[in-house]
Amino acid sequence: MGNNKKCDIIIAGVGGQGVLLCSDILGEACIIEGIPVKGAEVHGMSQRGGSVEAHVRIGGIHGPRIPVGRADILIAMEPLEGARFSYYLNDGAFAVVNTAAVPLLGQSYQVNEILDIIRNKTSNLITGDFSKAAIETGSLKTLNIFMLGIASGKTPLQKESFLAAIKKSVKEKFVEMNLEAFKSGTDMGK
Amino acid sequence: MSSIYALKGRVMGKKYLLGNDAIAYGIAEGGAEGIFAYPGTPSSEITHKLIELSGKYGFYTEWSINEKVAYENAYGVSLSGKRAAVIMKHVGLNVASDAFMTSAYTGIVGGLVIIVADDPFAHSSQNEQDSRRYALFGKIPCLEPSSIQEAKEMAVFAFSFSEKTGLPVMVRSVTRISHGKSDVSMKEINFVHRKSSFEKNPAKFVMVPANARKALKALNEKQECMRKELEEIPFCCEEEGNETGVIVSGISYQYVKEIKEKDNLPFALLKISSYPVPENRISRFLKGKKKIAVFEEGDPVLEEIVYIIAKKSGSVAAITGKMDKFLPMEGEYSIETVEASLKKISNKPLPSEPVIPVLPVRAPVLCPGCSHLGSFYILKKVFGKDAIYPGDIGCYTLGIQLGMIDTCLCMGAGINTGSGISRFEKEKPVVSIIGDSTFFHSGITGLINACYNRSNQVIAILDNRTTAMTGHQPHPGTGETAMGGKNAYIDLEKLVAACGADRVVTIDPYRIKDSVEKLEKIKEEKGVRVIISRRSCIFVEKKSVTPFYVDTAKCTGCRLCMQIKCPAITFGEGKAKITRQCNGCGICAEICPLGSIRKKNNGQ
Numbered sequence: 137m138g139n140n141k142k143c144d145i146i147i148a149g150v151g152g153q154g155v156l157l158c159s160d161i162l163g164e165a166c167i168i169e170g171i172p173v174k175g176a177e178v179h180g181m182s183q184r185g186g187s188v189e190a191h192v193r194i195g196g197i198h199g200p201r202i203p204v205g206r207a208d209i210l211i212a213m214e215p216l217e218g219a220r221f222s223y224y225l226n227d228g229a230f231a232v233v234n235t236a237a238v239p240l241l242g243q244s245y246q247v248n249e250i251l252d253i254i255r256n257k258t259s260n261l262i263t264g265d266f267s268k269a270a271i272e273t274g275s276l277k278t279l280n281i282f283m284l285g286i287a288s289g290k291t292p293l294q295k296e297s298f299l300a301a302i303k304k305s306v307k308e309k310f311v312e313m314n315l316e317a318f319k320s321g322t323d324m325g326k
Numbered sequence: 327m328s329s330i331y332a333l334k335g336r337v338m339g340k341k342y343l344l345g346n347d348a349i350a351y352g353i354a355e356g357g358a359e360g361i362f363a364y365p366g367t368p369s370s371e372i373t374h375k376l377i378e379l380s381g382k383y384g385f386y387t388e389w390s391i392n393e394k395v396a397y398e399n400a401y402g403v404s405l406s407g408k409r410a411a412v413i414m415k416h417v418g419l420n421v422a423s424d425a426f427m428t429s430a431y432t433g434i435v436g437g438l439v440i441i442v443a444d445d446p447f448a449h450s451s452q453n454e455q456d457s458r459r460y461a462l463f464g465k466i467p468c469l470e471p472s473s474i475q476e477a478k479e480m481a482v483f484a485f486s487f488s489e490k491t492g493l494p495v496m497v498r499s500v501t502r503i504s505h506g507k508s509d510v511s512m513k514e515i516n517f518v519h520r521k522s523s524f525e526k527n528p529a530k531f532v533m534v535p536a537n538a539r540k541a542l543k544a545l546n547e548k549q550e551c552m553r554k555e556l557e558e559i560p561f562c563c564e565e566e567g568n569e570t571g572v573i574v575s576g577i578s579y580q581y582v583k584e585i586k587e588k589d590n591l592p593f594a595l596l597k598i599s600s601y602p603v604p605e606n607r608i609s610r611f612l613k614g615k616k617k618i619a620v621f622e623e624g625d626p627v628l629e630e631i632v633y634i635i636a637k638k639s640g641s642v643a644a645i646t647g648k649m650d651k652f653l654p655m656e657g658e659y660s661i662e663t664v665e666a667s668l669k670k671i672s673n674k675p676l677p678s679e680p681v682i683p684v685l686p687v688r689a690p691v692l693c694p695g696c697s698h699l700g701s702f703y704i705l706k707k708v709f710g711k712d713a714i715y716p717g718d719i720g721c722y723t724l725g726i727q728l729g730m731i732d733t734c735l736c737m738g739a740g741i742n743t744g745s746g747i748s749r750f751e752k753e754k755p756v757v758s759i760i761g762d763s764t765f766f767h768s769g770i771t772g773l774i775n776a777c778y779n780r781s782n783q784v785i786a787i788l789d790n791r792t793t794a795m796t797g798h799q800p801h802p803g804t805g806e807t808a809m810g811g812k813n814a815y816i817d818l819e820k821l822v823a824a825c826g827a828d829r830v831v832t833i834d835p836y837r838i839k840d841s842v843e844k845l846e847k848i849k850e851e852k853g854v855r856v857i858i859s860r861r862s863c864i865f866v867e868k869k870s871v872t873p874f875y876v877d878t879a880k881c882t883g884c885r886l887c888m889q890i891k892c893p894a895i896t897f898g899e900g901k902a903k904i905t906r907q908c909n910g911c912g913i914c915a916e917i918c919p920l921g922s923i924r925k926k927n928n929g930q
Contacts (some may be wrong), residue, residue, distance in 0.1 A: 150688065151690070159507065160342070163342030163507055163509070164342055166342065166509065167340055167341065167342045167509055172509055173342060173507075173508070173509050174506070174507065174508050174509075175506065175507035175508070176502060176505065176506050176507065177344075177505055177506075177507065178449070178505070179367060179368060179371070179450075179505050184690040184691060184692065184693065184721065184724065184795075185688075185690055185691045185693065185893055186688055186689055186690035186691070187687075187688045192507075198580040198581070198583050198584040198587075199577075199580040199581050199584045199661050200502055200506035200507065200508070200577075200580070201502070201660070201661060203584075203661045203662060203665070204662055204680040205680060216685060216686070216688065217688070219683055219685055220683065220685050222683065223680050223681060223682050223683060239893075239896050239905065240686055240688055241691055241727075241891065241893055243686045245685075245686060250685075253683050253685075
């Protein structure tokens with residue numbers, strides 16, 4: 137991880153998995169702590185089931201995008217999408233990768249081969265079928281927050297800031313469910 | 327008239343905002359009382375946020391049916407003395423350009439701000455045109471933010487600057503500003519409502535030739551005053567350095583700053599924030615420089631100007647940028663491109679090239695249960711894969727993956743392209759495809775022309791009851807308005823009939839057999855035959871979904887269901903399989919010849 141409170145995070149997934157909400161929560165947590173933050177995301181056509189990436193730069197004061205080879209954390213909600221953005225990681229970066237694949241129309245891939253691409257970049261990674269885990273703790277819809285929970289301990293942000301940011305960013309009736317998912321995630325990340 | 331919004335207001339702490347949201351706050355802070363927009367990536371969220379804010383501050387926000395309509399509405403608000411904003415994506419300005427060009431001649435009354443979001447790399451667009459060219463073409467000022475904070479502040483500043491110059495002012499965003507995010511310092515919004523005060527002044531506002539000639543002279547005379555004002559624009563900044571200078575405009579400034587600070591590079595730096603550029607400032611910056619590099623996204627607009635200023639001021643600096651192929655002409659700049667270029671001009675070792683893994687591409691697709699999947703299946707079944715399918719702009723452009731979109735030029739072009747092709751094509755049927763929102767945007771004129779001039783084509787209006795691609799904005803066919811009003815909706819069938827269509831057939835794209843039967847009847851007819859294929863987008867009509875499953879005992883693996891290209895249907899071990907992505911449309915169940923696709927009951 138970078139010095140002081142700098143930390144560059146890439147969140148990767150497929151349209152509809154809630155990549156952008158993760159980015160919102162990280163940003164809100166920075167505001168709560170008074171840390172500068174920048175980010176970049178994908179909207180529009182690519183959201184229709186395509187690859188979605190969000191960059192969040194905790195402590196960021198300039199560019200919205202993380203330079204290649206300098207990301208500290210990768211949160212990948214889908215293995216192929218994790219591998220796609222793995223070249224952004226720096227040496228020793230932390231990665232949390234969901235092994236539950238979202239199939240491509242008319243193409244197939246071996247999850248293990250795909251995970252090796254990420255393993256070649258970093259050995260500091262947690263993998264697992266987090267879709268299943270999210271369903272077990274409540275709903276597949278909380279996969280994003282569950283995985284954010286796993287990665288949260290590796291960021292310079294406080295747990296309380298995350299909790300407050302979730303309350304601020306999620307619709308009221310889903311707050312409890314997401315706080316639960318976040319807590320389950322943080323336990324797994326320990 | 328108050329023109330110092332930028333200086334007023336209490337600081338209200340920080341928010342983490344999408345660039346477009348920040349621009350929306352700037353428009354509200356600037357005091358726009360009338361806001362008009364047509365959705366388009368990457369600009370749409372600006373209007374979404376303004377709709378949210380309109381209740382609180384009492385301003386008016388509208389989804390207009392196209393950008394020209396939006397522009398002219400905003401112009402009208404401005405003529406009545408109030409501030410107005412018009413918001414669009416870059417290609418939207420092509421649609422609005424007729425009004426835009428002459429509004430510079432007449433000038434404006436209340437501040438009129440045009441927010442245009444360019445899309446370098448065409449992430450979600452049909453081209454990468456550079457709106458700064460339009461500002462220069464129209465002879466109006468253009469402000470170009472280099473950060474999200476600046477985008478908000480420029481939006482505020484643009485209103486007062488518009489009133490100072492008497493001209494519409496453009497703020498040019500790009501994807502990385504509009505869809506970037508940042509902590510943003512907020513200000514309290516003290517919204518001022520003005521009295522509506524249209525004053526007759528035909529010599530100024532009626533552009534008959536005699537008045538237009540005078541207006542052009544006045545516009546040309548304004549240029550000097552505009553340039554002078556922009557010499558002192560507060561957003562411009564400069565850092566001293568060695569004999570190498572970097573001149574930068576827009577978001578590229580952030581990349582340049584990041585690399586300059588990281589590697590402690592000693593070049594001098596000048597950030598440009600407006601067009602016309604501060605010529606004297608650039609001229610001073612060029613003094614004593616041996617080398618100048620220009621960074622900007624889009625066309626080499628700034629670079630061309632720097633060449634002219636260098637010539638005028640007798641600078642001997644070697645200028646590099648896009649024109650000598652040092653930097654790419656196309657796409658957006660990455661921080662990697664900027665880093666490599668800055669190191670080259672600073673004579674530093676270049677960073678190593680990253681190894682990018684080669685992986686299967688996950689292209690955007692139509693959603694499971696999308697009504698367009700049904701429409702395409704039906705059209706292909708009836709008219710065949712060899713029919714000619716001129717297309718248009720919307721989610722259904724993704725029909726290119728099914729071989730069902732043969733052209734896509736601009737909003738509304740499909741019907742007219744189809745008319746052109748069918749004028750001489752006698753063998754193959756021509757079936758133009760257009761969405762409901764696009765039809766209201768610019769399809770109606772094409773339909774009227776096709777009917778009036780006796781075109782021989784089928785026009786399929788895929789009516790999914792929303793503007794789906796850009797985030798589900800309402801349109802006249804829904805009757806709902808931006809601010810939540812429920813007005814009388816425009817009846818598409820009646821409208822199409824009134825335009826003169828020879829035949830109008832409405833189908834439900836979820837009912838394959840029934841629809842195919844209906845269309846077979848009009849296939850051999852002549853003239854303009856309009857199909858309205860109506861079924862709400864799955865995001866609009868949210869209802870509980872009963873998914874389908876494949877009875878593997880019955881499935882013979884004929885792959886007929888795979889032809890729909892539904893993302894929820896996969897194939898493995900000789901059988902079709904329906905994943906949990908299924909939205910329960912039932913198209914596959916209807917076409918399965920063996921009845922092996924069935925609705926799930928509880929517990930299955």
